[in-house]
Amino acid sequence: MLALWLAEHHEEVAEAANGAHEAAGHAAEHSAGVPELPNLFGTIHHLLGGLAPKFTDSLDHLVASCKFNDPMGTPFSAFENILYALIVIGFLSWFFISGYLRRRKSPKDGPLSRRALFSEIVVLFFDDFFGQILGRKEGRKHLSFVGTLFIYILCCNCFGLVFLGKAPTANLSFNLGMAVLVFFYVHFTGISRSPLGYLKHYPGTLPTVKELGMGPAGVLLIGFMAILFTIIHVLEAVIQPVSLSLRLFGNVLGKDVLLGVFGSLMVIHISTGIAVAFPWHTPFLFLGLLLGAIQALIFSLLSAVYITLWLPHDEHHAEEHA
Numbered sequence: 001m002l003a004l005w006l007a008e009h010h011e012e013v014a015e016a017a018n019g020a021h022e023a024a025g026h027a028a029e030h031s032a033g034v035p036e037l038p039n040l041f042g043t044i045h046h047l048l049g050g051l052a053p054k055f056t057d058s059l060d061h062l063v064a065s066c067k068f069n070d071p072m073g074t075p076f077s078a079f080e081n082i083l084y085a086l087i088v089i090g091f092l093s094w095f096f097i098s099g100y101l102r103r104r105k106s107p108k109d110g111p112l113s114r115r116a117l118f119s120e121i122v123v124l125f126f127d128d129f130f131g132q133i134l135g136r137k138e139g140r141k142h143l144s145f146v147g148t149l150f151i152y153i154l155c156c157n158c159f160g161l162v163f164l165g166k167a168p169t170a171n172l173s174f175n176l177g178m179a180v181l182v183f184f185y186v187h188f189t190g191i192s193r194s195p196l197g198y199l200k201h202y203p204g205t206l207p208t209v210k211e212l213g214m215g216p217a218g219v220l221l222i223g224f225m226a227i228l229f230t231i232i233h234v235l236e237a238v239i240q241p242v243s244l245s246l247r248l249f250g251n252v253l254g255k256d257v258l259l260g261v262f263g264s265l266m267v268i269h270i271s272t273g274i275a276v277a278f279p280w281h282t283p284f285l286f287l288g289l290l291l292g293a294i295q296a297l298i299f300s301l302l303s304a305v306y307i308t309l310w311l312p313h314d315e316h317h318a319e320e321h322a
Contacts, residue, residue, distance in 0.1 A: 005200070005269055017046060033264075034072050034073070034164075034253075034257060034260075035257055035260030035261050035264060036170075036256050036259070036260040036265045036307060037160075037256070037260050037281075038164065038261050039084075039165060039166040042077070042081045042317075043164070045059075045076055045166060048208070048216045059076075060075070060076060061075075061222045063075045064079075064081045066079075068082070070101065070171060070173070071173075072172075072253075077173065078160070078173065080166060081166070081168040081170075081171045081174050084156075084159055084165065084166050084168050085156065085174065086169070088152065088156050088166065089152075091155070092151065093153060094261050095115070096119060097299060099115035099116055104114070123147070126143055126146070126150070127139060127143055129271055129273075130142070130143060130146055130147070130300075130304050133304045134307060138307075138308075138311070145185060145303075146300045146307075147300070148220055149178070149182070149296075149300040149303055150296050153169060153178070153248070153296040153299050154292060156169045157169055157252055157288075157291070157292030157293075157296060158288075158289060158292050160252070160256055160259070160288070160292075161288050161289060167255075168252045168257045169248055169249070169252045169254060170249070172246070172249045175244070175245035175246075176241070176242075176247045178244075178245070179240075179241035179244040179245040182240075182241060182244060183237070183240065183241040183307065185307075186240075186302075186306045186307050186310050187237070188306060188308060189310070189311070190220050196314040197312030198310070198312070199235065200312075201310060201312075202229065202234065203225075203230050203231040204229045204233070206225055207222065208222075208278040240302075244302060244303070247295070247298065248295050248298075248299055251295050251297065252291075252292070255284075255288045257293075258281075259284055259285055262281035263280070263281045296298065
């Protein structure tokens, strides 16, 4: 029956296949030539471009109207990053919330489940690690934020190693959004703790006129130093989220490009109609796993360091002495 149907609709199938190839080629032209492994949503989008071009065009117009933008690709590729980010959020929410609810229903003195035991090990590790940076008291306050950053970025980085998956962190806009969130969290923490101490951070600790020993000229020098240090600290506050996003973007994108290049070499044509596939990119999957863990650790570690830098210095030094 399948052979008869294919014989009757040979021309329609051929046209659909040609349309799919044209759609894939059209998408590749707009991807700025960045090689990457195929993902599920992109593959479905390319297939629909040949089978239902009107529906695909309507979908592209809808995505473009939502102002999605990907400098390295198309608006739909930016939409793909949002979808995969939501999948990671859904998975992590289900994993930890269901583990928490299951723990509440179990007896208090009963043995821990594997999920609850894993969650406790992760929390204790983060509590000890970030407590050495922020201090024990401050580490407990900000553990939920910096710990969530690490787990979420690690899962997003590793999603690009899954078959038909994609790493949302290979998109600069996505990383910049997380970096801006860190920026607001850091400065809101500093302002809410001590508005005066936060403002004192900009000019920094300045010498007194007596210490300079320059008389009236020392007043002008102190004023100049206060303005200069304020400008430097303002630039520092602006550069921090930019450096966070660019570092994560460059490393994850480089990993995806490496996998895409070696993944395109999987098929070796021996002769006409005969080909052998070999997963050349397999060794780099382990390298990508290590890279994803390191970048997640650096992002969350620097976030904790920024929180420490922008806390009121008097309170932070008092806690260190305690």
